[in-house]
Amino acid sequence: MNPVPLTLVTPEEHPFAQFVRILGKGKRGARDLTREEARQAMGLLLDGTVEDTQLGAFLMLLRHKEENAEELAGFTEAVRERLPKRDIAVDLDWPSYAGKKRHLPWYLLAAKCLAGQGLRILMHGGGAHTAGRLYSEQLLERLGIPLCRDWDEAARALDARGIAFAPLVDWMPRLQWMIDLRNTLGLRSPIHSLARILNPLGARCCLQSIFHPGYQEQHREASRLLGDTALVIKGEGGEIEINPDASSHLYGTAGGQSWDEEWPPLSPQRHVKPERLDPARLQAFWRGEVEDDYGRLAVQATMALALRGLGTPRDEALALATQYWESRDRSL
Numbered sequence: 001m002n003p004v005p006l007t008l009v010t011p012e013e014h015p016f017a018q019f020v021r022i023l024g025k026g027k028r029g030a031r032d033l034t035r036e037e038a039r040q041a042m043g044l045l046l047d048g049t050v051e052d053t054q055l056g057a058f059l060m061l062l063r064h065k066e067e068n069a070e071e072l073a074g075f076t077e078a079v080r081e082r083l084p085k086r087d088i089a090v091d092l093d094w095p096s097y098a099g100k101k102r103h104l105p106w107y108l109l110a111a112k113c114l115a116g117q118g119l120r121i122l123m124h125g126g127g128a129h130t131a132g133r134l135y136s137e138q139l140l141e142r143l144g145i146p147l148c149r150d151w152d153e154a155a156r157a158l159d160a161r162g163i164a165f166a167p168l169v170d171w172m173p174r175l176q177w178m179i180d181l182r183n184t185l186g187l188r189s190p191i192h193s194l195a196r197i198l199n200p201l202g203a204r205c206c207l208q209s210i211f212h213p214g215y216q217e218q219h220r221e222a223s224r225l226l227g228d229t230a231l232v233i234k235g236e237g238g239e240i241e242i243n244p245d246a247s248s249h250l251y252g253t254a255g256g257q258s259w260d261e262e263w264p265p266l267s268p269q270r271h272v273k274p275e276r277l278d279p280a281r282l283q284a285f286w287r288g289e290v291e292d293d294y295g296r297l298a299v300q301a302t303m304a305l306a307l308r309g310l311g312t313p314r315d316e317a318l319a320l321a322t323q324y325w326e327s328r329d330r331s332l
Contacts, residue, residue, distance in 0.1 A: 009110075016041070016050045016058075023061035030065070035225070036073025037232055037253065046082055046174045059178065059189040066214075067190045069221035074192050076226055079172060083200055088155045089120055090199035093203035095196040096125040096165075097179075098211065098238025099133030104277050106142055106295050107241035108136060111285055115162030117324050122154065122201055123165040126179045126192075131281040133237075134277050140165055142279060143258055143286070144332050168195060197222055197230075209235030214249045224253040231309035236298070242305055244297035245270040250308065266297045287330050 146157035157164035171177040223230035236243040244266040271294040303321035
């Protein structure tokens with residue numbers, strides 16, 4: 001049996017190793033990535049020139065440290081540099097990556113209703129990645145929201161119906177692959193929150209729901225650094241949906257300036273959580289066949305939130321949302 005040859009020539013360091021070292025050099029040596037370093041690191045990840053061991057280490061070190069606004073902005077720039085330049089007008093970028101488990105996804109009806117009033121809404125998501133949740137992708141056909149597998153399809157759907165859902169796997173498959181590592185790594189990686197800030201078609205306003213406290217301000221600041229108009233909330237279940245039973249803090253940015261608003265609860269008392277989530281109830285509610293006080297308030301408040309992101313004051317936005325809901329096309 002021949003012995004394993006000795007390594008006598010020092011191998012060159014992998015180009016990505018520096019970014020793992022920056023994050024993992026111990027309590028005293030580790031630091032945040034600069035915006036440019038984050039852009040370079042994400043570029044290597046997206047181009048597939050990184051070893052799987054490096055990817056796992058990088059994502060978990062970043063998760064442990066918690067990503068900041070400069071890093072999010074740099075990551076987003078790397079993604080946008082690799083997207084095809086498309087001239088597709090969009091009013092609202094509406095990421096949907098969390099899924100719902102306590103309440104039905106009323107936000108889908110809010111987006112559909114706004115699209116019926118002439119707004120152009122791009123939704124995107126990362127598929128059903130966590131058991132026990134109800135995801136947008138599972139309800140699109142039922143609610144008449146077009147599933148679009150390329151940008152040409154999305155453009156046609158926006159022109160015809162004002163709304164399109166574009167799965168992340170079609171326009172940034174490497175990010176989808178990183179999201180799907182959740183069940184391998186045992187934890188969500190920062191890619192789950194990054195996907196919410198991408199705004200791939202440069203919409204007039206990017207809506208974002210960030211569930212974990214403290215991350216909302218980081219996302220707003222990242223959008224400000226990128227020059228985007230954005231509105232960030234802690235949405236119900238992690239989706240862009242106002243919980244009418246609770247107060248909501250709005251973290252906004254427009255024209256390079258940040259702003260904040262506090263919206264009080266719309267209901268004087270909390271509603272009872274449904275025993276199970278029945279998607280058929282969404283259809284019946286849209287058609288006016290059943291009443292749902294929680295659903296009505298959630299839909300109208302979420303529409304008002306989107307209008308607020310486009311610059312309409314709160315009271316006017318709530319009044320418009322009520323008007324839009326009452327005048328919706330109830331056919332599906």
